[in-house]
Structures are given as structure tokens and as C-alpha cells.
Amino acid sequence: MxxxxxxxxxxxxxxxxxxxxxxxxxxxxxxxxxxxxxxxxxxxxxxxxxxxxxxxxxxxxxxxxxxxxxxxxxxxxxxxxxxxxxxxxxxxxxxxxxxxxxxxxxxxxxxxxxxLIEGNDLTQEIKRGQRLGETQVIKLLIEILEVLEYVHQNQVIHRDIKPANIIRRRDGKIVLIDFGGIKQVRARSANSTLLTAIIGTPGYMPIEQFNNNAHFCSDIHAVGMMGIFALTGIDPDPRIGGFPKRPQAETLWRDKAQVSQQLADVIDKMVKFDYRQRYQSATAVLAALKCLFLPHNWLCVRTLQEHYLPHDAFPFSPDGQILASGSGDKTIKLWQMSTGRKISTLKGHSDGVASLAFSPDGQILASCSSDATIKIWQVSTGREIRTLKGHSDVVMSVAFSPDEQIIVSGSSDNTIKIWQRQ
Incomplete structure (x- = not known):
């Protein structure tokens, strides 16, 4: 300098x-x-x-x-x-x-x-009008909080946590960027008046931060609002979305999401209006969220019947709203999880379906079969887009890369093939 x-x-x-x-x-x-x-x-x-x-x-x-x-x-x-x-x-x-x-x-x-971080920010995952499944949201919150825990341990408040400031790196890991503190460069004028910029984004930034009194739990509030955005599909920024408030200024959001009582309680505590009533550390929130992954009793709530000779092919869409099932009857069926209703039946394979995979954005489904082919389907219409041929025996498994540009298939012909979108 x-x-x-x-x-x-x-x-x-x-x-x-x-x-x-x-x-x-x-x-x-x-x-x-x-x-x-x-x-x-x-x-x-x-x-x-x-x-x-x-x-x-x-x-x-x-x-x-x-x-x-x-x-x-x-x-x-x-x-x-x-x-x-x-x-x-x-x-x-x-x-x-x-x-x-x-x-x-x-x-x-x-x-x-x-x-320079290569990847896409979380505005590509958390979008207006699109709800993510509860398990996906819990995992995302844990990912963010594990990095934030390190930040807070080093006595730093981020001040501007939001989807645009978190990048999903090409290896699938998230990266926290654009720390608000570096923007908060202050100066005293000639008459000693302190000039301080307010750092944060409306909807994510809590009231104490707006009043230039940020705490570690101010970042926790922002992460909680990201969770609400992901679960409801409603942007918390009042300029383009926002939520109504109770008289005590608590955020009203539960009726706009399909969410368990346990997760809703954790998020509500993250976004309390009074910062003293929130979780005071990222470590405490992590402990609460990870408890939601502990084993619980399981109860059969619905039986879906139409397939026979089912194979090991039952993936959920990334948002948790659709279940795909593949069967020895040569068909694939898509089911709406909230109702158990069959959405569509995909026909095209000439032998049993061995494995299925959704693309990361949930728009495409890949299937592989004992007929030695891989088929690509459009989820919204059930239309077959393309058939990939190259294996000489049963194709046992199929998977997408995180950027959706590559499909990998494994076969009983002792080969793995990599298919790149052109």
C-alpha cells in the first residue's frame, strides 16, 4: 500500500x-x-x-x-x-x-x-415458483452452515448470504463468496461524522443488521430465509416477493410449503425477529438439522400397483415431487408423490428396465435396459428424445454428470460408456 x-x-x-x-x-x-x-x-x-x-x-x-x-x-x-x-x-x-x-x-x-470459482450460483437451484423437497433443502442448509461455521469461528460475519453469493462448484461442493464486510469500508469526514454503508439484501437481512448491529445469528437468519425460499418457491426479497408478517414481525410461510413440523420449527427459530431468540451459532443449527436425519420408524402410507417384476429402478426427481419406476414389463411410470397419482407411462424399451436417473434439473430422465440401449425422455411430456446404442449386452446402470452434459452407462458387456451432449 x-x-x-x-x-x-x-x-x-x-x-x-x-x-x-x-x-x-x-x-x-x-x-x-x-x-x-x-x-x-x-x-x-x-x-x-x-x-x-x-x-x-x-x-x-x-x-x-x-x-x-x-x-x-x-x-x-x-x-x-x-x-x-x-x-x-x-x-x-x-x-x-x-x-x-x-x-x-x-x-x-x-x-x-x-x-476464480467455476460453477453456477444457487439461483440456478433455488428459483421462484419452484419448490425443492424437504430432504434436499436440509442437505443444502447443512452444506451452507458447515462453511459458515468456519467463518464464524474466525470471528467474521458474512452479512450478505443469499443464493447469488453461493456457487455450486463443478465438483458439486458449494463455495461461499462476496463477503459483505469487505464492502463495509468506512471513513470519517472532516466533521468526524461516521459514514457506514448498510450491507445486506432485503428479505434475507434481519432488522438488527439493517440497524448496523449485525451478529453471527444475522447470517443464520439469512440462511433460514434461503431455506424458506427453497421450500416455498417464493423469493423473500419484498421488492419481488416477500412474506406477510405476524404482529410480532415473525415470517408467515408454513402454509406455502409442504414441510414437516420438525424442519419448520428449526427454520422458524433461525429466522426469529428478535436475534436473541434465534440459534446463536451455526454449530447449534447444524446439530438440530442433523437430528432430522436420525433413524425414525417407517410407516407404509401408500401402495402403487401396476408394474410386475420390478427392478432396482426407483429414483426421485431432484425436487422430490416425482417418483420414476422402471420394471420388467418394459415400461417406466412417473408418479406424483403428493397424491400417489400416476402421471404417465413411458414405453419404448423392448426388454426390462434396469435403472433410471433424473438429470440434476429434473427435466430429463435417462433409462437403461436389458435391450442394451439407453433412452432419454422429457419428463414434462413423457416423450422419448433419443435412444443411445453402443453396448452389446444388458445396460445395468446410468447416471448424469452434475452439469447435465454427460451421461455414463455401465453394462454387462464389461464396459462403461460416456455419452456427451452435442
Missing amino acids: SQSWIKNLSRSGYINNKDLRKIPSPMIGTILNSRYHIIRKLGQGGFGATFIAADRWQNNQHCAIKQLKPDALSPETLYLFEKEAEFLFKLGSHPQIPQLLAHFQEERVFYIVQE
Whole structure:
């Protein structure tokens, strides 16, 4: 960090946001810090922009660069920027948090250089109008909280947990990105008025955080609201969705989801209006959620009859709403789990169905059979899309890759075949 720049700021007191608005974002092709070649822009927010850049000192390895334009600049701002960078460096040792590669200032703007995470954010999994199954939501919450537990153990509050700030990496692991604290760079003006930006997203951010009094359980509130979004398909952001409130300002959501009493109770405690009534640690929430996976008694609630000679082929759709069953009668049947009603019967195989697999988005079903073929079906219509031929014996199993671009099949002909979408 340039000491002369700090001295210049000290003489002038501070640089306000009116000055900062005159500073343009780097253009595509710009080289920052004599090292980072800007390739393309990823996004724009109220605090600056994010870019993909090639590191010319590291064989043009791609990285993510965040440009930060705080409300005001002063020596105090620089100090806070350095402290936040120290936190990011420490947190980056976790395999599910981006590694901090560098930080610098140029043209009176701060830059953070981090590991580029390849994958899709959770807006691709948690969508408006789409409900996820309870088991899927529990697993997702546990994934998030296991990373958040590490963050909180390092005395850091994320402040902006939401689907857009969690990436599902290509290996299936989630990565927590875009920590709000680094945006909360503060400065004192000439008359010593403290300027502090409120960090967070409406619908996820609890009231105490809005009042600049965030606690660890403020992050827990945000994770709980993500769970509600996933279960109901309703975005909690009041600008595009939101939920009604009780007189005590508790969120009313249970009647909009198919959810067990046990999970609903856990989530309600996560999103209590009064932060003192919430779970106070990610560890405590994890314990409560993992208890929901303990063995319970099982009761037969419905019998589905139409198949004969059933094979080991009974996958659920990713949202838990549809069951697919394959049988020795050469057919596949799709069932609505909430009612037990048969949705459709898929016909096309000339021998028994051995295995089935839903694509990760639940739109496609793959089946394999003793007829040595794999068939691809559109779930919404029951229409056969394509037949894959290549095995010389019974195809025993089939599976999709997480990005849905590859299907893998295993056969009694002692081969495994990989089929790539063209």
C-alpha cells in the first residue's frame, strides 16, 4: 500500500463519493497493477464491479477482480481495507471459500484479487415458483452452515448470504463468496461524522443488521430465509416477493410449503425477529438439522400397483415431487408423490428396465435396459428424445454428470460408456 497516498489523504481529510463517481471502471483490455489483464465484466453492484482477469505473472491464469468504491476515502479507510483483506486471506485457507491472491489500490480505487470459482450460483437451484423437497433443502442448509461455521469461528460475519453469493462448484461442493464486510469500508469526514454503508439484501437481512448491529445469528437468519425460499418457491426479497408478517414481525410461510413440523420449527427459530431468540451459532443449527436425519420408524402410507417384476429402478426427481419406476414389463411410470397419482407411462424399451436417473434439473430422465440401449425422455411430456446404442449386452446402470452434459452407462458387456451432449 502506497504510504505517500495515505499522507496525501491525511492532508485533505477524505475524498467523498462525489469524487469517486468520476472514477470509471476499468475497460476491457485494461491492465491493472501492471499485471492483471481485464478480460470481461462479471457484474456491477452499488460498491463497484467484478471482472475476470488474466494474471500475466502466472501464465495468464484467470482470477476474479473486485473493484471497490467506498463512500469516502481517508487513512482510516485504508486501514479498514487492509484489515478486511487480512480476514479474506485467512478465510481463503478453507477449500470452500475463494483464496485471496492479492489486494491493491490504483487511481484511488481498491481492488481485491481472488481465486476464480467455476460453477453456477444457487439461483440456478433455488428459483421462484419452484419448490425443492424437504430432504434436499436440509442437505443444502447443512452444506451452507458447515462453511459458515468456519467463518464464524474466525470471528467474521458474512452479512450478505443469499443464493447469488453461493456457487455450486463443478465438483458439486458449494463455495461461499462476496463477503459483505469487505464492502463495509468506512471513513470519517472532516466533521468526524461516521459514514457506514448498510450491507445486506432485503428479505434475507434481519432488522438488527439493517440497524448496523449485525451478529453471527444475522447470517443464520439469512440462511433460514434461503431455506424458506427453497421450500416455498417464493423469493423473500419484498421488492419481488416477500412474506406477510405476524404482529410480532415473525415470517408467515408454513402454509406455502409442504414441510414437516420438525424442519419448520428449526427454520422458524433461525429466522426469529428478535436475534436473541434465534440459534446463536451455526454449530447449534447444524446439530438440530442433523437430528432430522436420525433413524425414525417407517410407516407404509401408500401402495402403487401396476408394474410386475420390478427392478432396482426407483429414483426421485431432484425436487422430490416425482417418483420414476422402471420394471420388467418394459415400461417406466412417473408418479406424483403428493397424491400417489400416476402421471404417465413411458414405453419404448423392448426388454426390462434396469435403472433410471433424473438429470440434476429434473427435466430429463435417462433409462437403461436389458435391450442394451439407453433412452432419454422429457419428463414434462413423457416423450422419448433419443435412444443411445453402443453396448452389446444388458445396460445395468446410468447416471448424469452434475452439469447435465454427460451421461455414463455401465453394462454387462464389461464396459462403461460416456455419452456427451452435442
